[in-house]
Amino acid sequence: MEPDGVVARALVMSDVAALAGVSHQTVSRVINGHPNVAPHTRERVERAIAELGYRPNIAARALVTGSTRTIGLVTVKINQYGPAQTMLGLENAARAAGYSLSVSILDDATAAAMREAVDTFVAQRVDGIVALSTYDDAAEALRALDPPVPLVAVQVGGAEDRPAVGVEQEAGARLATGHLLALGHRTVHHVSGPADSQEARGRMEGWRSELLSVGAPVPECLPGDWTPAAGHAAGRRLAARIRAGEDVTAVFLANDQMALGLLAALHEEGLDVPGDVSVVGFDDLPEAPYFTPPLTTVRQDFAELGRRGVQLVLARMKGESLHPDPVPPDLVVRSSTGPARAQA
Incomplete structure (x- = not known):
């Protein structure tokens, strides 16, 4: 505790240097992620930073280095599992690279909203911008923007004019559909997203x-809209077709939340999964193993997607041309799928 009338002095970089027994320049290199620092020296400096509770003056550092060590993320409709997990993957990867992530969540993916978010990031002097553009309006808005900092797109589903990285959506759907066909189902019905x-x-x-x-x-x-209610409605419709004699034995849904609704509807209609109908989702929600029955689904590696997205924007900051491969999906087989029922 400071004596009365004495104001505690703000910690500065030289305090860290003195405690770690290194130069002011070495502390600066560690803070700014410079590669030319010996591992044991870096560890000593990081220990001193933690012990003192030192926080770099971002504004002052930006004036000296021209970098705020910040990446801006603009995204839309974060209430869905995929975008939310992609954001977490980006944040973790940015932190691991020594950057913070500043997030702007748009209510609507209009060109005006996207432009305003990007302009705000530019005014905040971020070093680069990542746009999570899974909807048409967002992608169209991105094509019209040309900010003075690197801008890359993540988790896109189609061709992009700017550098982008995403999960191979078509490959994941083919895995799901092929799995059901290999079990002897004559065809596979599909409940789509928006x-x-x-x-x-x-x-x-x-x-x-x-x-x-x-x-x-x-x-x-x-047609569906990502929600369990849409999956439930689809399940009721498919159950009616089955009662009418139609051959419906396998369903692939565009996400796990709709699959949850469909499973509930089939149960209400007295249909067994997978005895009567096999079901596959997409995303591998944390709850998917605990559905009734546990859900076969396509898993997206959001941590790897975030890593590649940050890798791409950092490369663009350095003026490098990097073209990361799409992130491959995995099929996770559980007990919601089984062999096609024998025909009468």
Whole structure:
């Protein structure tokens, strides 16, 4: 505790240098993520920073280095699992690279809202901007922007004019559909995501392509909106078709939340999963292993997506041309899928 009338002096970089037994320049290199610092020296400096509770003066550092060590993220509709997990993956990867993430969440993906968010980030002197653009309006807005800092797109479902990284949505849908066909199902029905979602269209295209590749019938797609309510409505419709004698034995849904609703509807209609109908989702929610029955689904590696997104924007900051490969999905097989029922 300071004596009366004495104001505690703010910690400065030289305090860290004195405690760590290194130069002021070495502390600066550690704070700014410079690679030319010996591991044991870096550890000593980081220990001194933690012991003192030192916080770098970002504004002052920006004046000296021209860098705020901050990446801006602009995203839309963060209430869905995929975008939320992508944001967490980006934040973790940015922190690991020595950057902080400043987030702007848009209510609507209009060009005006996207432009305002990017302009605000530029005014805050961020070093680069990542846009999570899974919807058509957001992607269209991005194409019209040309900010003075690197701007990259993450988790896109279609072709982009600017540097981008995402998960292979079509490949994931083909894994899901192919798994069901391999179990002997004559065809696979599909419950899609929203029409303006690039990811949803990628998954629909993968489903359709896999069916066509083996000459299987392509049923009419049932529209959805990512919610359990949409999956429940689709389940009621499919159950009615089954009662009418239609051959419905396998369903691939564009996300796990809709699969949850569909499972509930099938149970209410007295249909067994997977005895009567096999079900596959997409995303691998943390709750998916605890659905009734546990859900077969396509897993997206959001941590790896975040790492590649940050890697891409850092490369652009350095003026490097980097083209990261899409993140491959994985099929997680659980007990919601099984062999097609024998025909009467």
